[in-house]
Amino acid sequence: MVELQTHELNAVFHALGDATRRRMIDDLAGRELTVSQLAEPFAISLAAASKHIKVLESAGLIRREVRGRTHFCRLEPGPLAGAQQWLSHYERFWTGRLDVLEGLLREEDRQASASVETPDAKSPTPKEGDDR
Amino acid sequence: MVELQTHELNAVFHALGDATRRRMIDDLAGRELTVSQLAEPFAISLAAASKHIKVLESAGLIRREVRGRTHFCRLEPGPLAGAQQWLSHYERFWTGRLDVLEGLLREEDRQASASVETPDAKSPTPKEGDDR
DNA sequence: AAATCATTCAACCAGTTGGTTGACAGTGTG
DNA sequence: CACACTGTCAACCAACTGGTTGAATGATTT
Numbered sequence: 001m002v003e004l005q006t007h008e009l010n011a012v013f014h015a016l017g018d019a020t021r022r023r024m025i026d027d028l029a030g031r032e033l034t035v036s037q038l039a040e041p042f043a044i045s046l047a048a049a050s051k052h053i054k055v056l057e058s059a060g061l062i063r064r065e066v067r068g069r070t071h072f073c074r075l076e077p078g079p080l081a082g083a084q085q086w087l088s089h090y091e092r093f094w095t096g097r098l099d100v101l102e103g104l105l106r107e108e109d110r111q112a113s114a115s116v117e118t119p120d121a122k123s124p125t126p127k128e129g130d131d132r
Numbered sequence: 133m134v135e136l137q138t139h140e141l142n143a144v145f146h147a148l149g150d151a152t153r154r155r156m157i158d159d160l161a162g163r164e165l166t167v168s169q170l171a172e173p174f175a176i177s178l179a180a181a182s183k184h185i186k187v188l189e190s191a192g193l194i195r196r197e198v199r200g201r202t203h204f205c206r207l208e209p210g211p212l213a214g215a216q217q218w219l220s221h222y223e224r225f226w227t228g229r230l231d232v233l234e235g236l237l238r239e240e241d242r243q244a245s246a247s248v249e250t251p252d253a254k255s256p257t258p259k260e261g262d263d264r
Numbered sequence: 265a266a267a268t269c270a271t272t273c274a275a276c277c278a279g280t281t282g283g284t285t286g287a288c289a290g291t292g293t294g
Numbered sequence: 295c296a297c298a299c300t301g302t303c304a305a306c307c308a309a310c311t312g313g314t315t316g317a318a319t320g321a322t323t324t
Contacts, residue, residue: 009148009151014145016141017145017148019141020312022141022218025222029222029225035271036270044312044314045314045315047272047273047315048312048313048314050271050273051311051312052312054272055311068270068320068322069271069321070269070271070321071271071272075222075225077222077225078226080219080222080225083219084216084223087216090161090209091213091216093161093207094209094213150281166301167301168301176283176284178302179283179285179301180282180283183282184282200291200292201290201291201299201300201301202291202299202301203300203302
C-alpha cells in the first residue's frame with residue numbers, strides 16, 4: 001500500500017478539509033464527471049469550482065482527461081488510501097479488540113506498533129535543557 | 133461509530149492538514165504530554181505551538197487537563213475514527229482483495245450492512261452512476 | 265467565418281493561517 | 295514576599311484561501 005509522504009499528506013488532508021471538495025469527491029465516486037457537472041450542485045462561480053478541482057487534482061485525488069473542449073474528471077483513490085493508512089496507525093486507540101487481525105491486515109505497521117509505549121527517536125525527549 | 137458532521141469533518145481534516153499537528157498527534161499516541169513537551173521538537177515559539185494545540189483541541193482531537201500550572205494533553209481518538217469512517221466509504225475503490233478481512237475487521241458495520249461492496253443506506257453517494 | 269460552449273486565467277478582495285514578539289496571569293518554590 | 299516557570303493573550307505580519315468578475319483560449323456548431 002502507498003505510504004504517503006509529508007507533503008502529499010498535507011495536500012490530501014488539506015483538500016479534504018473543505019466540504020465543497022469532499023462533496024465533489026463524493027459525486028465522483030464510481031463515475032466520470034465534467035467540470036461543469038462537478039460545479040453544478042454549488043452556488044459558486046465556475047471559476048471557483050475550477051479552483052477546487054485544481055486543488056483536488058494537485059493533491060492527486062482526481063485525474064483529468066481532456067476530450068475536445070470538455071474536461072472529464074475521475075476519482076484517483078490512491079491518496080485516499082494513503083490518508084486512511086495514516087489514520088490506521090491510530091486505529092488501536094478506538095478499536096481495542098481487533099489487534100490480531102489488525103496486525104495481519106496492515107503489515108507495514110509492525111515497526112510503528114512496536115513503539116506504542118516505548119519512546120523512540122522521533123518522540124519529544126523531555127530533556128528540558130535549561131539548567132546548563 | 134461516530135458519524136461526523138460537515139463542520140467537524142472540516143475541522144478534523146483541516147487539523148490533519150499540517151505536518152506539525154500530525155507530528156503532535158503522533159507524539160501523543162499512547163501517552164500524555166504537556167504543552168512544552170509537545171512544542172519541544174519544533175523550531176517554533178511556544179505561542180505558535182500553543183495555537184497548533186488549540187486547533188487540535190477545537191477539532192476534538194486532543195483533550196487538555198490542567199494540573200497546577202501545567203497543561204497535560206492526551207489524544208482523543210473519536211474524531212480520527214470519524215475521519216477514517218468517512219474515508220472508508222471509498223475503500224471499495226482501492227481494496228479489491230481485502231474484502232473479506234476488511235469485513236471482519238470493521239465488525240460494527242454488520243449492524244448496518246454486511247458488505248463492503250454494496251452501497252447501502254448510510255453511504256454518502258447521493259447519485260449512483262453505475263457506468264464506470 | 266461567426267457564434268457559442270467549456271474552461272481557465274488574471275486581477276482583485278476579505279478573511280484565515282502560521283508565524284513572530286512582548287506583556288500578562290496563575291502556579292510553584294526559595 | 296520575590297522570583298521563576300508554564301502557558302495564554304494581543305498585536306502584528308506575510309502568505310494563502312475561497313470567492314468574485316471580466317477577459318482569454320480552444321473546440322464545436324451553424
